[in-house]
């Protein structure tokens with residue numbers, strides 16, 4: 397059994413100090429991912445910094461943003477009045493994730509930092525550059541049915557599993573972090589990383605940094621939105637492909653659009669070119685098919701995930717049709 401220290405600071409500075417003192421310390425929030433990984437021997441922190449005593453669970457207005465604390469529970473955020481009114485796409489994405497029990501333990505910060513569900517990452521008997529840099533990528537030539545079609549490298553083809561993060565990247569959210577060098581803000585689109593040569597790094601967080609909140613700016617995406625998640629079971633399963641679609645439609649013309657996909661890359665995959673292609677066009681299936689074509693440029697599949705090359709564009713069209721209420 398791995399021995400580890402456990403601390404439960406009541407002040408943010410004490411939490412950051414506790415992290416800074418030990419390179420192998422890990423924050424624990426809901427524990428729904430980290431504890432699993434520790435039990436399986438995938439992660440072995442020497443110290444757990446439990447942040448549940450920090451006052452980081454508020455959902456409130458901050459200027460023209462909704463600020464959601466890092467410790468707000470996924471289930472609470474999904475049912476929050478402000479979130480439902482201003483950012484219904486986020487509520488839909490959260491409700492598509494995990495199960496009610498898990499959503500009532502899982503936090504916003506933990507959800508963003510959950511690790512990939514790649515089998516090779518989870519099985520310590522198999523090679524995985526993310527778990528053990530330099531050991532190789534078992535998925536490249538192995539069972540790669542769930543894996544990436546965008547942005548992968550020859551070191552890692554894993555995908556990011558979070559549903560919530562797909563909505564947050566589409567909604568132009570910003571991550572607020574605090575660390576030994578002070579506070580900073582990271583645009584959500586830059587928060588997660590592509591694998592490149594360092595797939596062990598999932599995000600651009602610096603060592604010792606704590607996520608304190610997420611800001612979501614107000615935008616006219618309150619009506620024509622849809623989060624579509626395609627999975628192998630109706631609940632309790634990760635996305636094969638998911639799509640977060642948000643449209644601002646006036647007189648059947650698309651004034652603005654936000655589009656992102658999950659289950660296709662090492663990070664939540666924002667589709668900015670496809671968004672641009674939608675603007676000024678009528679909200680029709682034909683428009684959505686053209687946008688899906690733009691979105692799929694550069695996609696490349698492996699032996700067992702060829703199906704994603706069809707599933708992804710069809711899911712984009714379906715999500716946009718549902719968002720626009722096009723029959």
Ligand SMILES: Cc1cc2nc3c(=O)[nH]c(=O)nc-3n(C[C@H](O)[C@H](O)[C@H](O)COP(=O)(O)OP(=O)(O)OC[C@H]3O[C@@H](n4cnc5c(N)ncnc54)[C@H](O)[C@@H]3O)c2cc1C
Pocket residue numbers: 422423424425426427428429430431432447466467470492493494495498501502503504505506507508509510557558559560605606607608632633634635
């Ligand atoms: C059976 C099962 C099914 C699931 N299905 C889905 C699904 O369909 N969709 C989906 O999106 N998710 C799914 N999940 C994942 C679930 O959403 C995550 O486990 C959960 O969101 C993690 O949150 P947590 O608070 O429990 O994180 P923890 O397990 O406590 O932490 C996870 C990671 O985040 C770090 N961390 C946590 N909070 C902070 C912070 N504030 N600052 C810095 N670092 C922090 C920890 O150090 C750790 O590395 C599923 C999980 C399970 C077990």
